[in-house]
Amino acid sequence: MLNLSSLSFEELLQLRNRVGTKAYQQMTCGKKAPYHTKVKTKQRQSKQGPLEFSAKNPVPFLRQVVSAKKKVHRDPRFDDLSGEYSPEVFEKTYSFLNSIKEREKEMVQKQLKKSRNAEQQENLQQLLKRMTQQEVAQKDWQRRREKELALKKQQREQAQQGRKPFYLKKSEKRKLELAEKYAELKRSGKLESFLSKKRKRNAIKDKRRLPFRKDI
Template identity: 65%
Template sequence: MCFRPMEISAKRRAPFLRKVVSAKKPTSRDPRFDDLSGEYKPEIFVETYKFINDIKQREKEIVKKQLKRMKPTNVQKKEKLQFLLKRMENQERARKSQEEQRERELQFKRQQRERASQGDRPFFLKNSEKKKLQLAEKYQELKKTGKLDNFLSKKRKRNAGKDRRKLPPRELQSQSFQGH
């Protein structure tokens, strides 16, 4: 005797309260927006994944060694390695500046807590004021290293180029002055 599933005629309507076993759909979770993953705290993240910076540093050293051993005939590969090295250095610089920024913010928060414990009302910096302080700090750093003049001259050139682009072309300028 073989057991086959029961056949139901298509002519008859399905019962109104038919019991159907529903299969649970797998729900996907995005850890960035899900509360179950916890709250993102950059300090903890940096501390947990500190080992990655060591790995990146070792990789940078390997690329430097490969560049030194590179033969001058292989220009394309040498350019690739130089580009990679520059990118690694830029990433390192950006990471360090973010770390310094985070440290400054923590220092400011500590000062605020200290003032609040003494009875003063805390004040909060606007983003524009934060940017001004950051810029002032950058200028101080450039002044210490002696690169301020170079930086300012490049900035002047960049701004002059932007201003020149906003002006109408020279032919139009000369025509407009002759007509008046």
């Protein structure tokens, strides 16, 4: 074996550079240089399962960490990916819901006729009343929507003809809606009942506004 004790530090570096690190360690230590064994990993049992490492091999200092994809929750009401809201497109796309609601209403009416339980009858009556109110509200909304579209169409036609289009204020629209509502109630024969209820509500409001006086 080469006597390295007589060599200087600079000569040792030159020797290591000339013969290589592995041969230099064999010359100095008389044994093979240690080498890092590759950590064996078992195959996953499933794609979602964790990796299995052998306990016989040391854990590497730097491990490869696989970052999991974070789920991003989005609200379609406020997301641009859902597009812009259009009442006409929405009504046309979900028009099939009207027939489903009609069938559900008929089923509730049949159950109400067959039921003999007082509590069940009360629940069914409340459900039927709620469904009827929703149906009336939907029809009112459609009627108002049709009038707004007709008004916009009229405004566009006037603009195309070179005339200045007219725009109704909210108060004027409200007056027209009330007039149409009264006309509809008069046609259906429910105007007197509606006015009677309104007078009672106004009387209760006026009574609440009166100052309270104690008997002397």
